[in-house]
Amino acid sequence: xxxxxxxxxxxxxxxxxxxxxxxxxxxxxxxxxxxxxxxxxxxxxxxxxxxxxxxxxxxxxxxxxxxxxxxxxxxxxxxxxxxxxxxxxxxxxxxxxxxxxxxxxxxxxxxxxxxxxxxxxxxxxxxxxxxxxxxxxxxxxxxxxxxxxxxxxxxxxxxxxxxxxxxxxxxxxxxxxxxxxxxxxxxxxxxxxxxxxxxxxxxxxxxxxxxxxxxxxxxxxxxxxxxxxxxxxxxxxxxxxxxxxxxxxxxxxxxxxxxxxxxxxxxxxxxxxxxxxxxxxxxxxxxxxxxxxxxxxxxxxxxxxxxxxxxxxxxxxxxxxxxxxxxxxxxxxxxxxxxxxxxxxxxxxxxxxxxxxxxxxxxxxxxxxxx
Amino acid sequence: xxxxxxxxxxxxxxxxxxxxxxxxxxxxxxxxxxxxxxxxxxxxxxxxxxxxxxxxxxxxxxxxxxxxxxxxxxxxxxxxxxxxxxxxxxxxxxxxxxxxxxxxxxxxxxxxxxxxxxxxxxxxxxxxxxxxxxxxxxxxxxxxxxxxxxxxxxxxxxxxxxxxxxxxxxxxxxxxxxxxxxxxxxxxxxxxxxxxxxxxxxxxxxxxxxxxxxxxxxxxxxxxxxxxxxxxxxxxxxxxxxxxxxxxxxxxxxxxxxxxxxxxxxxxxxxxxxxxxxxxxxxxxxxxxxxxxxxxxxxxxxxxxxxxxxxxxxxxxxxxxxxxxxxxxxxxxxxxxxxxxxxxxxxxxxxxxxxxxxxxxxxxxxxxxxx
Numbered sequence: 001x002x003x004x005x006x007x008x009x010x011x012x013x014x015x016x017x018x019x020x021x022x023x024x025x026x027x028x029x030x031x032x033x034x035x036x037x038x039x040x041x042x043x044x045x046x047x048x049x050x051x052x053x054x055x056x057x058x059x060x061x062x063x064x065x066x067x068x069x070x071x072x073x074x075x076x077x078x079x080x081x082x083x084x085x086x087x088x089x090x091x092x093x094x095x096x097x098x099x100x101x102x103x104x105x106x107x108x109x110x111x112x113x114x115x116x117x118x119x120x121x122x123x124x125x126x127x128x129x130x131x132x133x134x135x136x137x138x139x140x141x142x143x144x145x146x147x148x149x150x151x152x153x154x155x156x157x158x159x160x161x162x163x164x165x166x167x168x169x170x171x172x173x174x175x176x177x178x179x180x181x182x183x184x185x186x187x188x189x190x191x192x193x194x195x196x197x198x199x200x201x202x203x204x205x206x207x208x209x210x211x212x213x214x215x216x217x218x219x220x221x222x223x224x225x226x227x228x229x230x231x232x233x234x235x236x237x238x239x240x241x242x243x244x245x246x247x248x249x250x251x252x253x254x255x256x257x258x259x260x261x262x263x264x265x266x267x268x269x270x271x272x273x274x275x276x277x278x279x280x281x282x283x284x285x286x287x288x289x290x291x292x293x294x295x296x297x298x299x300x301x302x303x304x305x306x307x308x309x310x311x312x313x314x315x316x317x318x319x320x321x322x323x324x325x326x327x328x329x330x331x332x333x334x335x336x337x338x339x340x341x342x343x344x345x346x347x348x349x350x351x352x353x354x355x356x357x358x359x360x361x362x363x364x365x366x367x368x369x370x371x
Numbered sequence: 372x373x374x375x376x377x378x379x380x381x382x383x384x385x386x387x388x389x390x391x392x393x394x395x396x397x398x399x400x401x402x403x404x405x406x407x408x409x410x411x412x413x414x415x416x417x418x419x420x421x422x423x424x425x426x427x428x429x430x431x432x433x434x435x436x437x438x439x440x441x442x443x444x445x446x447x448x449x450x451x452x453x454x455x456x457x458x459x460x461x462x463x464x465x466x467x468x469x470x471x472x473x474x475x476x477x478x479x480x481x482x483x484x485x486x487x488x489x490x491x492x493x494x495x496x497x498x499x500x501x502x503x504x505x506x507x508x509x510x511x512x513x514x515x516x517x518x519x520x521x522x523x524x525x526x527x528x529x530x531x532x533x534x535x536x537x538x539x540x541x542x543x544x545x546x547x548x549x550x551x552x553x554x555x556x557x558x559x560x561x562x563x564x565x566x567x568x569x570x571x572x573x574x575x576x577x578x579x580x581x582x583x584x585x586x587x588x589x590x591x592x593x594x595x596x597x598x599x600x601x602x603x604x605x606x607x608x609x610x611x612x613x614x615x616x617x618x619x620x621x622x623x624x625x626x627x628x629x630x631x632x633x634x635x636x637x638x639x640x641x642x643x644x645x646x647x648x649x650x651x652x653x654x655x656x657x658x659x660x661x662x663x664x665x666x667x668x669x670x671x672x673x674x675x676x677x678x679x680x681x682x683x684x685x686x687x688x689x690x691x692x693x694x695x696x697x698x699x700x701x702x703x704x705x706x707x708x709x710x711x712x713x714x715x716x717x718x719x720x721x722x723x724x725x726x727x728x729x730x731x732x733x734x735x736x737x738x739x740x741x742x
Binding site for chain 2: 030033169172222223234236252254256260264265267269274280281287293298299301366
């Protein structure tokens with residue numbers, strides 16, 4: 001594969017982190033390629049409840065012949081040749097299998113939503129801490145170099161000023177099959193529905209823009225759409241911080257594909273329309289305006305917003321695997337402690353999801369968020 | 372002036388509509404130029420409470436020497452040589468002077484917000500109807516040809532599907548002088564503050580996207596910012612329609628210049644970042660995506676949104692004057708009836724503003740909108 005060739009030319013100081021994939025979800029295809037692309041990672045095993053399914057996954061994705069198909073999650077977690085696992089299981093199974101992975105000393109790259117609630121997440125994070133393994137949720141856009149560029153501008157008081165509002169939307173139009181059969185509409189699998197899936201990104205981006213300061217309250221909009229089983233297909237909310245700043249988000253399985261993030265300060269504003277999955281893999285844009293006003297007769301803007309293009313050799317999901325593997329290598333080979341940042345921002349995301357869910361359940365009243 | 376030369380080469384079938392401007396507000400500078408640019412309009416008089424101020428306005432804006440300076444609003448309204456007035460007075464004065472204009476048979480191009488409430492607007496509209504004069508509020512972007520292009524796409528079920536959500540933001544960062552002295556922060560002049568000024572555009576755009584169907588309720592966000600006199604400096608709300616679609620808007624004097632409109636249907640989405648005042652006068656962009664999905668491994672979009680550029684010979688404010696004058700000429704010269712569309716959409720905008728204001732006053736409860 002082209003990916004393997006590229007990897008062969010990269011010098012790594014330690015041996016690559018050996019990954020096992022726990023569960024052959026569709027998203028695992030993308031992440032298996034990301035593991036192949038990351039210079040400090042290698043895929044050694046794919047685990048499924050059926051060995052056939054694991055074998056088929058390996059064949060269909062043209063993975064290296066050295067990747068082993070494993071017929072049970074336990075067997076994969078018990079394998080001493082596996083350093084870390086990527087776990088794209090349905091969320092309802094995280095509580096069991098993520099804890100099991102941590103207890104066997106496996107570093108954990110966990111698909112989002114990390115858990116069905118903060119209460120369910122805490123034992124996972126506790127197990128990771130107790131066993132000294134790195135935890136990271138699989139939110140890819142955070143690792144795109146565009147994100148760091150945007151962060152730099154938002155953190156510059158002379159160009160952005162003080163943060164006032166964050167607006168985010170993630171929607172896609174799910175077809176009939178999805179709305180009937182996808183795990184994200186099933187109360188026993190991904191009971192958080194669109195809030196846990198699409199809303200996760202909106203909430204994470206709001207926290208990111210606010211430098212991960214927790215909002216004080218969440219208040220859901222009065223038009224959530226639920227399916228017959230009570231799973232959220234569409235909803236939105238406002239998040240309010242102590243200082244008056246606001247985040248507004250909307251997430252949905254029922255509207256055309258949209259991935260907007262707008263961040264407005266006193267002196268600047270940032271727009272990106274593909275913040276979760278960039279339009280193209282190797283190049284991502286955003287626009288930024290600073291101290292914009294009007295022309296003399298208010299017939300145009302000056303200065304105009306500027307377009308920023310950030311290129312990347314590796315796609316964001318490979319950069320995620322690379323960063324996770326770098327941290328794992330530090331623990332495995334140099335006795336480092338796990339990086340606290342990642343479980344911390346996962347937990348904050350989950351706390352806000354809990355509050356939005358509670359606001360929907362309580363008739364759209366504001367719900368306090370306690371850290 | 373270049374504008375006059377351009378006009379001289381335009382063939383008009385009827386004599387131009389003769390405008391008087393009632394009040395020398397800053398925005399009147401832009402509209403006086405628009406009247407000069409519109410091929411079927413001509414400015415004949417500028418009225419102010421002081422003749423000096425009217426003279427200074429004429430001189431400073433290099434208006435034609437034939438434009439008369441008039442030292443009182445009454446005198447201008449009594450002038451038989453004036454067909455129509457543009458009225459950029461503080462909103463608290465509209466009730467008196469807009470009615471006075473209609474009673475004297477002057478067609479009325481009224482600066483927004485049209486009134487402080489629907490209850491205050493109704494006598495204005497009634498006076499216009501009773502005297503057979505055309506009413507139009509001075510919302511310029513509606514007249515940009517870009518708006519018609521966007522409307523065409525939103526109305527195409529095969530490209531846009533069913534409307535699901537509208538997201539709009541209009542904010543600008545007001546300086547200290549504005550926050551102290553501008554009429555838009557004074558309870559006795561423009562008591563609706565940012566809601567009447569910036570919010571007007573968000574609400575109008577939401578109605579426009581929904582084909583002017585009134586929402587059922589408005590629910591304000593819980594973080595309005597008011598000044599010491601109780602005037603709104605920043606607020607937001609959701610509007611909900613019977614069928615579940617939602618409009619979300621945020622308007623503010625306290626955040627960097629932002630003019631976003633996003634409209635999402637089941638099959639398409641539209642983005643524009645300068646919907647009220649385009650970045651440039653003669654060319655305006657928007658982006659539109661239809662049936663977008665992901666590449667096979669979910670590492671990019673396909674198809675990508677397409678960028679649309681719409682050019683215009685005349686700026687949108689001149690197109691507004693031209694359209695208003697066309698309707699007035701039809702009444703004056705051909706015995707047409709006033710076009711009902713314009714007062715109707717003004718009233719709907721005002722009804723929604725009333726509901727948002729009431730929701731703020733009632734502790735952020737949903738407020739019903741009755742047409």
